[in-house]
Amino acid sequence: MxxxxxxxxxxxxxxxxxxxxxxxxxxxxxxxxxxxxxxxxxxFKTERELQNYPPRLLPYVQKMETVPGYDKPLPIYKVTAGPLAGQEVAQIRRIGLISQVVKPSDPKTVLKVPFKDRKAVEHVALATSNYSKLFERFNFFRFFYNSTFITVMATLITLLVNSMAAFALSKYQFRGRGLVMALIIGTLMIPPTVVLVPLFLIVRDFGMIDSLWGVIIPGAATPTGVFLLRQYMLTIPDEILDAARMDKASEWKIYWRIILPLSAPAIAVLAILSIMWRWNDFLWPLIALQKQENFTLQLALNSFRGEFTTDWASLLAMTVLTLVPIVVVFAFLQKYIATGIASTGGK
Amino acid sequence: MLSLITPLMQIIEWPMRALQRILGPRKLAWVFLLPNLFLFGFFTFLPVILNFFYATTGSDHILLEDRPYVGMRNFDELMNCTSYLDPNSCQIDLFWRAVHNTLWFIVLQVGFMVFFSMTTALILNRKIRARGFFRAVFFFPVLLSPVVVALVWKWILQDQGALNAVLDHFGLQTVNWMLSPTWAFAWSVFISVWFHMGFYTLILLAGLQSIPRDVYEAAAMDAASPWRVFRKITLPLLMPTMVVVLVLSLIKGVQTFDEVYAFTGGGPGSATTLVIQFIYQNGFAGAPRLFGLASAASILVAIVLIALTAVQLWITRRNANG
Missing domain, CATH: 1.20.5 (Single alpha-helices involved in coiled-coils or other helix-helix interfaces)
Known part of the structure; x- marks a missing residue:
């Protein structure tokens, strides 16, 4: 072995x-x-467990039992000292240093146990209370919807607009093509981080500040996308196009009936990249979205993080729900994502 | 999805057919380019031009016609320092603090990142079991969002967090990491390396795997020591990839904002405020909105970035030409 x-x-x-x-x-x-x-x-830990220090590795849940005569399930404790030592009791209430308890087998007799002489009976279990509270306390679905809407619409527009441009740049000879290519290389040099102020003005003039479209539209055309698709489309033989033209197919039909399906692998890579960029996008949404109802998941997460006190119970649950979609996508498409990112230099 | 796209494409087909009849198939290329050029024009090139107008005008109005021309005053204010080495001697001390922070951040982050991604790539390039799994493990954080990365580490580093519990367990002194300027900065560098390392590992690994096998076989014939093989074969042949990694990580390092801002908010004090955060705060978060100052600062950042990108393009082109 x-x-x-x-x-x-x-x-x-x-x-x-x-x-x-x-x-x-x-x-x-x-x-x-x-x-x-x-x-x-x-x-998956209860709010009380989260405040325990030192923290324990696994999430524990206290054993609860329904005792006849009491509406709610009562927490179970094990008594560690005194006449009841070793027995499991259900706590009714705690007054100062004394716990009022009953034995589940004998719910009528109320007993008193010093608070320090009892220990909670716990077992490893996933507490979902943080998640349910998250849905009650915050408009989680709204943030989730905003993020999803931005990701899906932006990716569709990015694919359409960039593939059209890539088609024109790879399959047509026309005057000014070199200039257009140079311009697109130029945009590679201008990351959005250095044009935030004027971009804000322009998006505002289009009436898109504090609207999801204000996040979707400005980044829809990406030089990376145009290059990626153009390189791939250059490998498609022109003879196919000529044959289609003989059959009186219009240029638009050639684009979406022939070029698009044949470029599917490159389009898939760009789609994955775009989904990742959009889902994880932070700085521009932070500037463009101001009302809380328009927040994406990332903005909501950021706004709930205080400097000194933080509602960790909800925040942890929300963080997990934010990273789940990407992890799922990653699990299925790991290989494509890796090659896609490596071949384009990230962004 | 497809059932939705097909009718859409068919609807667009009618005007496109008409346009083709008017313009002819050759000029139709411009129609295909139009949406892209429109977006680039309005959301990339126009902002670049307007940025200069903002940088040379004052006041807190967003509309350009309301802003008085002030010439180079914004730049003068930013650059007004008795000594560039001491942010306290500057008129806009926060800007220079941010510049200093950013420089330190880049030096440390790029240094550690190149070192660790190189080590990881070299190890992953060995004959090891489950290589795909290990590669995926190191790559995994790249996919997370900056805010998630920040919160994951904040949860570990908080005062009553897992790290302090471990230190406590071994009887070591606990630290309130987020409240100490030095530690907050050090952890910012750390999480940034943790976050982006996998990406550079992947690029370096691809570089390592493109080194022809027969070079190594020839070295084995000559019974060259592993260290010698590394120094005389691997390192020189990997150099082009290394340079790409270096320049790319520099370009991204200058633009770091997301994960550090979500992690520390720039604090404690201004210990982790980076240049992009300075721009964001002056233009969008602070209460007089100093658009001019933010624009001037972003032009200074852009100059650095354009120089770095030019180097990158030059290198990629040289590599591509062999």
Missing amino acids: TAFLTRTRGRKRLHWTDWMAYAYLTLGVLLMFGPVLWLVLSS
Whole structure:
């Protein structure tokens, strides 16, 4: 068994550098996954458990039991000292240092136990109270809808607009093509972070400040997208287009019936990139969206984070719900995302 | 989805057919380009031009016709320092604090990032088991949103958080990380490296895998030591990729805002305020809105970025030409 585990391709035994490599990678797994896993685990802890220090690794839930004569389920404690030591009791209320308890088997007799002599009976379980409270307290669905709407609409517009431009730049010879290409390379040099003030004015003049469209439209045309699609479309042979023209197909029909389907792999890469950019976008929405009802998930998350006191219970649940869609997408499309990002330089 | 797109495309087909009849197929290219050029024109090029108008005018009005011309005053104010090394001696001390922070941030972040992504890429390039899994692990944070990254680490680093609990457990002194300027800054660099490292690892790994195998085989024939192989083969052949990584990470480092702002809000005090946050605060968050100052600062940032991007384009082109 050990021989099987320590076998490497090509070599007989593990060299000490192999051990170092695996140690580094294991540490990497802990450091990369650990924090996120810790957040997810924490989000399933009760609000009281979250205030416990030191924190425990797994989420625990106190055992609750319905006792005849009481409307609500009562929390169960184990008595650690005194005449009742070792027995499980249900607490009715706590007055100062004394807990009033009953034995579940004998709910009529109210007993008194010093508060320090009882210990909560707990078991590992996922508490969903943070999630349910999140839906009650905050307009979570509104933020989720805003984020989804922006992501979907922006991605569709990005794909349409950029593929049209890429089609024109890859399949037509016309005067000024070089100039257009130079202009698009030029936009690569101007990240939105350096034109925030005038961009705000222009979007305001279009009446799109504090509207989801004000987030969608300004970034819809991306030089990365045009280049990615154009490079791919250049590999499609022109003969196909000529054959279609012989059959009296219009140029638009050639574009969406022939070029678009044939460029599907490149379009998929751009779609994934666009979804990621839009879902995670922060600075421009922070400027363009002002009313809370228009906030995206990212803005809502940011606004609930206070400097000193933070409602961690809701915040943890909301963070998990924000990262779930991306993790799901990632799980299925990991390979495409990685190659897509590597080939375009990120943005 | 497709059932929705097909009718839409068919509707667009009618005007496009008419346009084709009027313009001819060649000029139709401009029609295809139009939406893209419209967006680039209004939301990229026009802002660049207007930025100069904002930078040379004063007051807190957003409309350009209400803003009096002040010449280079905004730039003068930003640059008015007795000593550039001491932010306290500057008229706009926050700007220079942000510049200093950003410079330190870039030096540390890029340094650590290149080192760790290089190490990771080299290890992932070895003959190891489950390479795909490990590669995915290091890449995973890249997909998270900056705000999520900030909150994940804030939760660990808060006063009663997991890290302090571990320190406590081993009897070490706990620290209120977020309230100490030095620690808040150090952790900002750390989470930024944690966040972006996987991206550069991926690029370096691709670079490593494109080094031809026969070079290594020849070195093995000559019984070259691993260290020598690394220094004389791997490093020189990886140099072009390294330079791309360096320039790309510099370009992104200058523009860092999201994860640090969501993590610390720029504090405590101004310990983690970076240049982009200075622009954001002056233009959009503060109560007189100093659009002129924000624009002037963003032009200064843009000059640095354009220089870096020019270097990047020059290098990619040189690499592509062999």
